[in-house]
Amino acid sequence: MKDFLQRPDLGGRVVCTKVVDNQNVPSTRWGHGAAVMDETKLFILGGRNDQDVNDMHCFNIQKMKWQQIEIGHPIPKPRRRHSCIMISNCLVMFGGFDGEFFNDLNILDMHMNKRGIENTDIEPSTLH
Numbered sequence: 001m002k003d004f005l006q007r008p009d010l011g012g013r014v015v016c017t018k019v020v021d022n023q024n025v026p027s028t029r030w031g032h033g034a035a036v037m038d039e040t041k042l043f044i045l046g047g048r049n050d051q052d053v054n055d056m057h058c059f060n061i062q063k064m065k066w067q068q069i070e071i072g073h074p075i076p077k078p079r080r081r082h083s084c085i086m087i088s089n090c091l092v093m094f095g096g097f098d099g100e101f102f103n104d105l106n107i108l109d110m111h112m113n114k115r116g117i118e119n120t121d122i123e124p125s126t127l128h
Contacts, residue, residue: 011103019059026057031080035091037110043069045084045108049080052078052098056108075123076106 032047042059046052054076055113056069082096090109 019064021066023066024057025066026055026066026068027053029053031082031097033082033084033093033096035084035086037086037089039093043084043086043110045091045093046076046079046082046096048080052080054078071108076104077102 026044027048027049029044029047029079033045035043035045037043040061042061043056044059045056046054054071056071058067058069059065076093077098079098079102081095083094084104085092089110091110093106093108095103
C-alpha cells in the first residue's frame with residue numbers, strides 16, 4: 001500500500017487519487033465510523049444522510065472497488081457519531097447518537113461465511 005500512496009518520482013509525497021467506481025458506492029453520509037483491516041480494506045459503518053443508517057460497506061484498496069456487506073442479526077441500531085476500531089478481525093463499535101446517546105458496545109466478527117458477516121452484540125457489563 002505504501003507504494004500506492006507514496007511515489008518516489010514525486011519526492012515521496014503523498015498522492016491523492018480520486019476513486020471512480022460507480023458500482024456499490026455507499027450513499028452520501030456524515031458521522032459514520034471507519035476502520036481498516038489488513039491494510040487493504042476500509043470499512044465504513046452507519047452515519048447519517050436524511051436519516052440515520054446502519055449499513056456497512058467495504059472499499060478494497062487493491063481492487064479499487066466498493067462492496068456492500070451484509071450484517072448478520074442482531075443488527076445494531078442505526079446511528080451516527082460512533083467510534084470504530086478493528087481488533088483481531090473484529091470491528092468494534094462503541095456509542096453513537098440517534099437523537100439520544102448510545103452507551104453500547106457492538107462487536108462485528110469480520111470472518112466471512114455463506115451468510116455474510118456475523119455480528120455479535122455484547123453488552124459492556126459482560127466485558128469485565
